[in-house]
Amino acid sequence: MRNAEHYGVDPACISVCGDSAGGNLAAAVSQTLAGRADLPRLRAQILIYPGLQAVDMDLPSYQQNRGVPLLLRERAAFFALQYLHGDASHKQDVLKGSHVPPEMRQKYKQWVSPDNIPERFKARGYNPHKTHDITAEIFKKFERICEPNLCPLLAEDAVIQQLPESFILTCEYDVLRDDGLLYKKRLEDNGVPVTWCHLEDGFHAIISLYDYGGLSFPSGKRGLDRIVQFIKGL
Template identity: 80%
Template structure:
């Protein structure tokens, strides 16, 4: 955890970022939360992760005159269903939403505003999924919860007035990872309706290379630092972040696998315009077999969807991908966009030139609202309404 703390001394807020002053205030809140959590952990009150989770959990909002809200369980998975109250001439579209938070944080409540906004503006049924969190529940727990909730919804869409031919999976950050993984799993299922679309909001899609251009350029930009991206992936995978430094350096991938996946995970596949802020050539690092043994499941597509075979990718539904310029995960989205397009999948891509990771969550954050966040969310609504 000490490595995580050192990130704050190396933070950077680029001049082009959306409302840098507001972002500094958000960063100060992050620092305060982490520092308080560390103190509470040291005196034995609770873990730092538990405290941060509590702070970021959000809260259920009051009634919404435009929506009917209901908490339920799809099997053992808690969900919240948002249904527009306005009359509908026919069956509505339906969206399954997976919240972000690095697989460690976030909840149905933390993304309540986003789900309400999408349900109201798109006039569709939204199901927000409360999947199990790491490190208590390691991979593939979150993926399995999201998959099972989606299948349950697909098998019971009539109950919610949803058209089985218009079901969407959607998620931000780690939720985007889960949406991509679920979409891939369902692509070959003939016993279920075909997904109409997938919406991936600054998704994390690979953990092979933490030195792609966006990871170098934005390593110290809030809300997601480069080190923290690796920390989250390892906590989800193993329930701990041992060997984080080796993973950041790339020592966790055997040369033959790195060569195999180079066609999909490579700076060569990133358009040159995204390299103008600088990319430093790095020396190859020595492979460490002991590290690979502890993280080898990191190459599974259900954890790293960017590594799925073409036979799966070409079956995927129409896709929307949102990326932010000042986000370490920017290149994950760009690489997946290329993979989808190379396999004949229709992609709508929206790039926030002044955006940073997590900005959608601040679309209506009172004095800390970021206009770019609302711009991105409105573009998502436009995509849904055009399906």
């Protein structure tokens, strides 16, 4: 970014984009750069079915799509734990929600809650979360789970307010759907312009499968076209 002009890049036209875990990284990069006076301001962030939190893996989308390929609920927990500290031995504790103490869950309830998800996304079924006991040993392992650079959905409003124009793509049949919906609400509540694309018949990684070895899904093409349209319109 400091050398953009040297490479013939307009520093006012730099955006970040990522899908799935890459969406997590793109959101974290955007937050890290927010408010930096020594670097150009990002033009936009493009988040394609991003994973943005690991506080609650029992949201409606996690329950509804627990067995839907390509990202099963248990695999999502496995990947999150590998990213957190390279050890997935407490996967079941995360799935039960016993890795987050009640006071921490209460603190982040304003941002990570099924109450913030439109009712139409609960139509396929949702059973409210049941609390479980947590041990000091388990909590010690998960203290970093509230760091915004790992879980961007937990960033403070002061950071969210400085984020660039955003594009968020979500898929109905995706455990990460609600992460995208919750972040969309946070951005909009803080005055950040958001373009949202929801693929009603989409599933996780559908964009990556577009024209993959002859395999293609119409929904994936629609999503990709919307992404390209957004970028061209910046």
